[in-house]
Amino acid sequence: MGSVTTSHDMGLHEEQLTGRTQQRFFSASEEENFTYPWSYEVDYDKSAEFDAADMGISEINLKIRELMKSGHGSITVNNPRAKHSLGVGILNRVNLNFEGSLGYFGCGLIDGPNIRISGRVGWSCAENMMAGTVVIEKNAGSLFGAAIRGGDLVCRGQAGARVGIDQKGGTIIVGGSVGAFTGFMMQRGRMIILGDAGANLGDSMYDGTIYVAGQIANLGVDCVETELTDLDKRYLQGKLDLYDMTAPNGIDNMIKLTSGKQLWNYDNLEPTEKKLVL
């Protein structure tokens, strides 16, 4: 999962982006495979697990760090019991498995790890995620994937309101329905919703693409339906296959939504100001 060649296989690099998007696709070349100088060398075959039932939030996060430091590449945390801010700030490649549910701000500010959560996540899961994958087996709260910049964020259940608000890159996939103001002020990246979408979907989005399989309560300001191309279908098929998910009425019947780019900031700002907006 997550091979650097996958995006090529999905045809993403053939996509002709219009407007003034600055989206750059991840390159498979070595110099793009950035790792932090302080990141730990881990062995994915070296695994560890611990019970977090009676541990505090800091204790759990420090324990994960200690295990990475000692070279453990596969870590399982049992009984997180919906505690807040678990798995945050991990800038390392590691397989992290939470057996249970997380509270608010789970897995925020991460860059690189592959995380699986067997339960539910609270508000603001994976906020500001840079890269890696986060897969949630049950439901997610509001602000799921707020301001993410890269990576794949997957919720197999339903998610709350304001999913992917301010999304700046990456992919968010929700197996069920999402609440109001999903994709609000979305700037780049893609969002795939396999259930229904609440009111004001994609309100004031600057750029990016939202795919919806179910019913849409109503579209937000400047969010418009556009043609689902063969390239989109290839992309959706590839992405959903990765996570063993299917569109309930088939990919051909999904709706593609993008920005109409009619809002005031597209016409009234100087070029330097436009940079600030995005």
Next chain:
Amino acid sequence: MCGIAGLIWKGGVTSDIGSEMTQMLQALKHRGPDSTGFALYGKGNEGVHVLRFKVAEQEEMKSGFDIHRQVVERKEAVDTRMQELGAEITETEEATEYAFRYHFKFGGDLKRLIDYIEDIDGVEILSVGKGLELIKDLGDAAVVSDQYGLNGFVGTHAIGHTRMATESDVDIRSAHPYWAYPFNDVSVVHNGQLTNYWTMRRDLERRGHRFMSNCDSELIAVYIADRIDQGDELEGAMRTSIDIIDGVFTYLVATSDQLGMAKDVMGAKPMVLYESDEFVGLASEEVAIRSIFPREIDTWDPYQGEVKVWAA
């Protein structure tokens, strides 16, 4: 910020809801350390009303020697006025020096009795009901629960609140839950801000409703009471409130046999829900539900504008 929690055992099942709500609210302590409140619903005795009232604020008790005399005088005045209107007090309990719990029998106009008692300077009725017991004071859940002996309280459902004071004072008057005066057994807890508070308050006051505090949450209790007075069912009243009340809010309402939740159209305030065949638990954060259900359970967020009601 504030934290709210609710629980209900379905099918007439009873449990130690005093301890359960204490645990849930203690887990939400970080959302509001200023005060904690409980609305617990027991089985109650036929024909017997439970009255919870206070005759001073906790802070006032530190203000000097005279307050101790005033507290005694105010309580005596309550006793006198109740007897004057023909209420038969069958049991009294002193929860603290300034807060009391009475059992009484009364066949007359309950609103008149309540108004007559609250006419005494410094006296505020926290709740009147056949099953409802409303307790609120400064401090966290464990402190208030110990002070008022809530552990071991057996009942069917409860709501509770941990308060971070933002819009009114840190005192018992501004603490939740709010009792929906003058209705038996209706109480409300709320997390959020109401932006058309004064407009709605003036309207409700013109129609004879009383407000004891400047806390916006009290408005929801009064509004629901007003709708019920006009013949609405609880669920209908709550659905209307979503359109009428402006702002960001999530609130819980309990009656003698129901528990309801409502969320504003923006979905801006959190609420996590767990429902099984025999139990429903709601809280601002999942940690509160986990505090009484440590095992793995399925929970979700109700959506914006959603109203749900469950029966005990």
